[in-house]
Amino acid sequence: MFVKTARLFVPALLVILLLPACAAQKTEQEQGMSITVTLRDVHRCSRISPEILVADMPAGTQSFDVRLVEYGEQERFFGGGSWANDGSGIIPEGGLTRHYRGPCPPAGQSRDYAFVVSAMSKDSMQPLAVRLYRFTQE
Template sequence: MFLRISGGAARAMLPVFLAALLLSACAAKDDADGAQDGMTISVSLRDVHRCSRISPEIQISGIPAGTTHFDVRLVEYGDQENFFGGGSWPNDGTSTIPEGGLTRHYRGPCPPAGQSRNYAFVVSAMGGRDIQPLAVRLYRFTQE
């Protein structure tokens, strides 16, 4: 796996990549059961979000009890993984991270002209001072 990110960003992304690996095992179980229990996310991507510092609106449902805030990352995955920033948003009871709410060095998906790339929003429900997320979900998409 090749990462084009600084040492500090690599340390910050390690928990996200580990969570993504664990999530794939959980997703396989959900698919096998034919049920989707727990937290779910939906992302409202529009043209304005392409190659932009404006993040899309993210809707979250089935929020685990004890969630104080959400940690969100945008990553490109495939032959190489790239981190496109993200941010934290308090669990304010609205179940929505508003458009433009992600501010931690966020840059929207921006593949080279004529190419498509695979991306994922990684949303972690965090509780208090806990390091372990209460739930993690991926929203995968392809951008052209």
């Protein structure tokens, strides 16, 4: 009876002990990446995307996947694009071309938006790191 119980609980105990270590390792890798977005009036209600600077990207980052979303009661996708990583971490103004449309709230209202930037490698569809740049547009 003890052997049967041990066979059930030992694997579960190992999973419980190893999960925090895996999570900590992933968090440390993602902790360093940050993004800065340079928003100007020309980007409002425009197809011209702002310059985005990605700092401290994870090793192995081949490209960046960027999306602009409006969040609140309903999330809306405002397009984005992919940009090959040349090592500079700069996604230039106008670089996002996948159906991109800049933040454009109705007159007299403010809306919450976020640029979602994912660091991608060519070997996996799973992002190496993901960061959000949240802002309110009036």
